[in-house]
Amino acid sequence: MKLYGEANPAPNPRRVRMFLAEKGVDLPEIRVALRKGEHKTAEHKARNSLGQVPVLELDDGQTISESVAICRYLEALHPTPPMFGSCALTQAQVDMWVRRIEFQIMSPVAMYWRHAHPLTASLLAQNNDFGESNKPIVGKSMLWLDRELADGRPWIAGEAYGMADIVALTTIDFAGFIGLEVPDEASALKAWRDRASARPSAAA
Numbered sequence: 001m002k003l004y005g006e007a008n009p010a011p012n013p014r015r016v017r018m019f020l021a022e023k024g025v026d027l028p029e030i031r032v033a034l035r036k037g038e039h040k041t042a043e044h045k046a047r048n049s050l051g052q053v054p055v056l057e058l059d060d061g062q063t064i065s066e067s068v069a070i071c072r073y074l075e076a077l078h079p080t081p082p083m084f085g086s087c088a089l090t091q092a093q094v095d096m097w098v099r100r101i102e103f104q105i106m107s108p109v110a111m112y113w114r115h116a117h118p119l120t121a122s123l124l125a126q127n128n129d130f131g132e133s134n135k136p137i138v139g140k141s142m143l144w145l146d147r148e149l150a151d152g153r154p155w156i157a158g159e160a161y162g163m164a165d166i167v168a169l170t171t172i173d174f175a176g177f178i179g180l181e182v183p184d185e186a187s188a189l190k191a192w193r194d195r196a197s198a199r200p201s202a203a204a
């Protein structure tokens with residue numbers, strides 16, 4: 001089994017590396033240079049028709065795309081420690097939070113990145129006004145997550161660190177890289193980020 005990914009700050013391949021680090025599982029990763037367009041070659045599109053990373057390639061050549069789906073597959077192979085919840089309730093809570101982070105924070109971050117950031121300007125016809133319009137949405141969503149975390153729970157989906165924390169940390173770190181910082185007043189979110197960043201897996 002091997003991964004196709006890209007170096008940080010690319011957030012989606014980092015999710016899988018962090019997940020593997022939490023599990024203590026080692027997998028080779030082949031880097032697909034996004035800046036050189038290697039993800040849009042026929043060779044990579046044969047692995048993922050959307051031309052994106054990460055991709056997990058199984059020993060028989062089958063491939064799985066989408067970072068959360070890859071982690072789900074790896075969770076089934078390596079169930080301990082559980083990263084997608086350990087009972088019906090916590091499993092649903094992890095799913096709920098993964099989807100919330102993706103829709104509420106990752107989507108506007110991605111739209112800002114694609115449509116307003118100079119590093120993507122040569123890759124598509126940007127709509128700068130639309131891109132910029134996502135900036136306040138990201139701030140508002142981060143403040144929403146901060147209010148959620150102000151109840152004192154240690155991790156996003158509750159008592160256990162898991163996939164929702166990985167999706168959130170990779171998203172928030174990437175947002176910072178492109179200039180969308182966590183608002184100063186978001187003290188619970190910043191405290192959560194410090195806890196999550198202190199785990200060895202954050203270095204992945």
Ligand SMILES: N[C@@H](CCC(=O)N[C@@H](CS)C(=O)NCC(=O)O)C(=O)O
Nearest residue numbers: 010011012013052053054066067068
């Ligand atoms: N929903 C996908 C998103 C994958 C994605 O957007 N990956 C980025 C790198 S972090 C990429 O390949 N971007 C190039 C592109 O979309 O053309 C996942 O979770 O894996």
